[in-house]
Amino acid sequence: MQSNNYYLPHDQEVNIFSLAAQKQLPVLIKGPTGCGKTRFVEYMAEKLNRPVHTIACHDDLTATDLVGRYLIGPEGTYWQDGPLTRAVKEGGICYLDEVVEARKDTTVVLHPLSDHRRVLSISQTGETIKAHEDFMLVISYNPGYQNVLKGLKPSTRQRFVAMRFDYQAPEKEVVIVCQESGVQKQIAQQLVALANDLRRLKDHDIEEAASTRLLIYTAMMVHAGMPIKDACVACLAEPVSDDTETLAVIEKLIDSYFAS
């Protein structure tokens, strides 16, 4: 099958993911914002020919939101499956994005699904569902994000085959930026160099580094005809910091590549 999704592997992740899928093992993906975690999962889903159920976790997401709940209809209450239950029943990849953001009670449903039992027990209905053989649990989180207080518990992480993503090596990132946005290679090269300058400021001067996603946005804006310096300010500088001093310096860095 011809893939619609473009994906350039970092390392062995395609192989690892395929084997894990074959052996029905859950997968954990770690990596900074916008480095291609979601893209990878979508690509793999397509490659393995399985549907993907993506759930973006937030700090109010409870086990009920995953499993399902009773709703009130014209004829009284009825049960509505949650996305996790649907994936368990129908098969497919259930992708929990930024799982550390979710409430702690979600781990209760995830644990029996992520070990050899592969079952989902729904307390409200009293059901225990055996997972479809194509069901695969994938979770992701950003280790540097916000604070360490929200890290995964060891008992959770030790149930997963884990892999760590980072921003691609500059040469590869150039290829990705060209591919996604259609800009010329030379511009892509300088954008990537600029992004790497900004990544060096992470942890002390800015909270989160400029992601590949932002880089692609910038390149897309340039491709659409925006002056390159303005595109950099709008897509690379302003999104990463609010501090005027820091922004002034980022502008200097932009100038060092693309002087007006």
Next chain:
Amino acid sequence: MEALIGKVWHRWVSQHAVETHVSAQVNLLDLKQQLTLFYRGVGGDAGKMIVPAQSRNLNNTRRLIQRIAGTNQKHSVSWQDEETINLPAYINFFPDSSLNKALYFWLTALAAKLPVVQHWFADNQRACVELLQQRPGLKKVYQQLVLASIDQRLPLRDLQSNEILREQAIRKALADPGSVADLPQAKGEPQPVCLWLYSAPLRAVSVKADDKLEQAAHSTGSKSELVDSRKQAKRIDDSKQTDGLLIFQAESLSSWSEQVELDRCQEEDLDDDLQKAVEDLDIVTLSRQRRAGSAKIKFDLDLPAAQNDDLPLGEGILLPEWDYRKSSLTKDYCLLQPMLADQMVPVPLPEHLKLVANTLKKRFCLLQSQRSWHKHQSFGEEIDMDAWLRIVTQPVQDINRQDYYRSRLNRQRDVACLLLADLSMSTDAMITEQRCIIDVIKDTLLLFAEALNDAGDPFGIYGFSSVKNTQVRYHILKNFTEPYNDVTRGRITATRAGFYTRMGAAIRQSAEILKLQQSTQRLLMVVSDGKPNDIDQYEGRYGIEDTRHAILEAKQQGLQPFCVTIDDRASDYLPYLFGDKGFVIVNDVAKLPQILPRLYLKLTTANN
């Protein structure tokens, strides 16, 4: 009259000899923060500090008028060593201030590209070529800088034979970097090139202090132990203790002017003459020998006598220290001594703080009654739909369960805070005629404690100072379990400023204590007045890197470090230590007592 004429003449001749553009001057201090950030961005070593460079004597050709005026001999050229980047304190070469500013950024970018200058002429050209290739946006500004700086150089007609060749080579190398391989030889040194970096001066070679306390403790005073084999370059060898006034050769007299016995390790008791001598000297050679000539009896004048000191608790705790040069933790390197002020008198809250304390108390009381919605309550204002549905759909309905209400209840606060105060000697500085920084810090601690006591959050207060790695003094002012009362107030009031700031060890110990608290949010607040420093190698980059490492360790353990400082230059190093949202600089010291509790509120309510 003669003096007046002399003054007028000096002013007139200096003005004509020096070509500067004062109105377009750009100061390093104003740009330092941006430059530090820029340096990290262009790939420089994150721990390095940008500092103003001292001017250097260069033996270059000068114009007649410059020679008459006695100017243009000292130049502040840019250079770097492994800890600092030295840039001119101000730049006013060019009539356009934007060019002067651009020169600062250019030099910073070059410094990141060229960490060590070995061959001044070749290395600078190579670095320029690389920089311009990687960052084509710099080309335009570089060309402007080159044109402007060539304009400022001595015209070729003022130079002689070989000097002309050399000057031409430099100009060509500037205009087209990488095009000239060798610098033609000529008399003296070439005129300084403001766009290039210079090598670190020889006398700046750092020499490790050779009187660590461990050595002092075991030293039998034998000469062999004191000779330091690591001394390099132009450091004077003052370690031989037999050298006396009587043994010298007549020709060494001329060098006497350069050696002034300055014991920097002692307090600043320099009289005016020495101060003046330092200003006049070109090279100040610092001796690291703390023990003066004949001292053979060992006692530490820095430390108070045991009977006047606080009570040391236990044998002390061994803690590691991070050595950035080795990238490793030196195990058991620091001895931290917990101390308790046992001779203090219990005191009530001082009168002048009572009013502020009351206002704070009112605000903090509100913390306890902060409310939020709670689900599954047996009583409440609204029906909890989720709970109701769950009960209705249960196969077996339990009539006794009626927890289907939502209610607004007081929120449980789950915050523990450890306040760590810097009690080093620098806090003894006066801010007004009657009050020192330490007084303000004491007030801050007292008010903070009053406020937290009312909020009901568990908190501990500790203070620290240090004398090298073997005595990091860690004062217990209030333990987490202790109630806050007149005794703790007495301890806080009895604190005294003294010694130095070995911040890394103090943070490590505080993290150990805070780790034991069960709260979800654990805040480690550091109140400081300056950079980490101590009298051994713990200064500059070493101290900063160690502190940073200690903070990272704390973060890894799930603690939240935060720094409140009154050092207005702290923005140079604090982002590197605590991260961009991990510190606050208080400009007005007197406001610190009011600001700190407010900050605490902000930090602890934002995350909940």
